[in-house]
Amino acid sequence: MIGGRAGHDRYESEDDGMNVADMVAAFVDDDADLNVKAFDGSQFGRPDASLHLDVKNSRAVYYMVEHPNDLGLARAYVQGDIDSPELLPGDPYAVFKQLTALKSSMHMASPTQLARIFAAVAGHGIRHPQVPDIEGPSRTKRMLEGLVPHSKAGDAATVSYHYNQSNDFYRLFLGPSMTYTCAVFNTPQDTLEAAEERKLNLVLDKLDVKAGGRLLDIGCGWGSMEVLAAKRGIHVIGVTLAEEQVQWGREWIKREGLEDLAEIRQMDYRDVPEGDFDAVCSLGMMEHVGFKNYAPYFKEILDKLKPNGRLLNHQITRTRSTDNKTAGAFIDRYIFPDGELASPGEIETVIQDTGFEVIHQENLRQHYALTLHHWNHNLQERWDEAVAMVGEPKARLWGMYMAGSALNFELDNIQIHQFLCVKPNDEGTDRYPLRPWWVKDPEIVR
Numbered sequence: 001m002i003g004g005r006a007g008h009d010r011y012e013s014e015d016d017g018m019n020v021a022d023m024v025a026a027f028v029d030d031d032a033d034l035n036v037k038a039f040d041g042s043q044f045g046r047p048d049a050s051l052h053l054d055v056k057n058s059r060a061v062y063y064m065v066e067h068p069n070d071l072g073l074a075r076a077y078v079q080g081d082i083d084s085p086e087l088l089p090g091d092p093y094a095v096f097k098q099l100t101a102l103k104s105s106m107h108m109a110s111p112t113q114l115a116r117i118f119a120a121v122a123g124h125g126i127r128h129p130q131v132p133d134i135e136g137p138s139r140t141k142r143m144l145e146g147l148v149p150h151s152k153a154g155d156a157a158t159v160s161y162h163y164n165q166s167n168d169f170y171r172l173f174l175g176p177s178m179t180y181t182c183a184v185f186n187t188p189q190d191t192l193e194a195a196e197e198r199k200l201n202l203v204l205d206k207l208d209v210k211a212g213g214r215l216l217d218i219g220c221g222w223g224s225m226e227v228l229a230a231k232r233g234i235h236v237i238g239v240t241l242a243e244e245q246v247q248w249g250r251e252w253i254k255r256e257g258l259e260d261l262a263e264i265r266q267m268d269y270r271d272v273p274e275g276d277f278d279a280v281c282s283l284g285m286m287e288h289v290g291f292k293n294y295a296p297y298f299k300e301i302l303d304k305l306k307p308n309g310r311l312l313n314h315q316i317t318r319t320r321s322t323d324n325k326t327a328g329a330f331i332d333r334y335i336f337p338d339g340e341l342a343s344p345g346e347i348e349t350v351i352q353d354t355g356f357e358v359i360h361q362e363n364l365r366q367h368y369a370l371t372l373h374h375w376n377h378n379l380q381e382r383w384d385e386a387v388a389m390v391g392e393p394k395a396r397l398w399g400m401y402m403a404g405s406a407l408n409f410e411l412d413n414i415q416i417h418q419f420l421c422v423k424p425n426d427e428g429t430d431r432y433p434l435r436p437w438w439v440k441d442p443e444i445v446r
Contacts, residue, residue, distance in 0.1 A: 018120040020044075020055055026113040032105035033098075051098040054083050059129045065121050066128065071329035077400055078132050078393040089396050090380035093373070093403035100407065134394050136333045167222070167248050169389050173379040173398070178222035178248065181284040181314065182368040182416050192374040195367075200228045203281050205438035206360070206420050207310050209234050213278040216304060218269045219285025223249025223262070230261035237274065239267045270300060279310045286315035291325050291342045298354040307425030308432075311356060314418045316368075318343045335401050344417045356421035359432065365415040372406035 020038035028034060028044070035049040039057050055061070060081035064072040076082040077092075087095045109117070137145070167178075174180055175192050183195035184202055203225070209215050211233030217225050220238025222245050229236040230253070240246060249264040265272075269285075280301050289297050301311055318325065321343040326332070331339060348358050379386060379399055386395040408414050422432060 023117050026109035029105040062129045074330040078396045090383045090399040091376040096407050172382045173375040179224045183371040203312050207279040209279045216277045216280045218282040223252045226262040230258040236262050238264045275304045276306050281312045283314040287339050290340050294350040305423045309423045311421040317415045317417050358421050360420040362418045368416045369406045369409040372402045376402050
């Protein structure tokens with residue numbers, strides 16, 4: 001079961017005799033469908049297991065002991081310290097799904113086993129291996145630097161951290177639409193481009209802004225909504241904090257000859273001076289706002305709308321209100337610093353309490369899983385280009401993040417909701433049609 005112990009840099013001593021395979025065995029049942037080979041020559045599990053993991057060096061062990069959670073595993077993975085012959089670096093979804101299936105074969109190590117593990121590691125010296133260069137500062141360190149979560153300065157820094165990557169890198173996996181939010185599919189066979197355009201049209205159809213109307217897009221990304229809205233004759237202002245997105249979006253608008261209708265600004269939504277918009281959309285931006293700021297956020301939008309104006313709020317959600325709203329250490333340091341998610345019930349309550357009427361709510365969870373699979377496929381197809389462009393650790397990071405997110409949407413650990421809302425006027429809100437006006441094809445696609 002636990003194989004030979006020949007090799008260098010072994011985690012064993014004459015007194016203890018514990019190696020990496022022993023450490024795995026402390027947490028995993030002997031009959032698990034898993035095979036682990038370690039740098040110290042030890043081996044856990046059946047050679048014919050469907051999942052094989054290679055622990056390539058001692059740094060992986062130190063990462064996992066220092067942070068026995070998603071952060072330690074992420075550090076080891078992006079550095080290539082843990083790998084698998086079944087793993088596609090640009091799309092590790094299959095391996096992640098197998099690891100999830102192993103949960104029933106896992107158990108908590110006993111206090112004696114934990115003590116032996118720490119003693120074996122400490123016997124080689126107390127080390128704190130350098131964190132990967134692509135890792136961002138912790139929440140505490142950001143606070144000490146004066147970046148208060150969800151303040152204007154804090155939001156500018158954290159949003160820039162995620163989005164001010166190379167535009168060319170994002171294009172590798174987002175495709176020509178450069179749309180970084182959940183697409184909408186009629187069938188799993190739909191192309192990503194068709195599904196992304198369908199999502200943008202769905203938002204505009206729900207908002208029902210006519211030609212000549214005015215739309216504010218909060219967190220506009222690279223400008224796909226601005227281009228499509230302007231082609232409908234809508235006057236649209238998009239705002240984002242990411243300079244790279246602003247440059248891309250402005251050039252796109254200029255190429256399309258839409259400067260008289262569409263504008264993109266590098267600006268905090270709180271600083272938009274205009275008001276009396278016919279509609280506001282916010283697609284994938286609320287994850288950055290912070291739950292405590294939901295009420296002032298929706299009040300800001302309410303004040304910018306005309307009476308009977310509409311809001312389409314599209315955001316990732318927690319499935320249950322009892323779930324922790326803040327992101328784990330991996331997401332916080334590598335992907336979305338200060339990101340928070342709330343449940344759909346909590347969000348709808350805040351929207352209603354702010355003064356809006358919620359007239360429709362839709363869960364697109366399955367659609368986001370499909371979207372992420374498309375992005376992962378694109379990244380894998382252009383893996384060599386991605387590595388040459390940003391380096392292998394960052395390319396592995398994005399593949400891991402998107403694959404893990406796809407799996408979590410499939411497992412219903414997270415969801416994504418669209419809330420369609422209307423601002424009442426003095427006489428109420430009975431100014432919209434009795435039935436959903438955005439449903440153009442009543443046929444149900446199965």
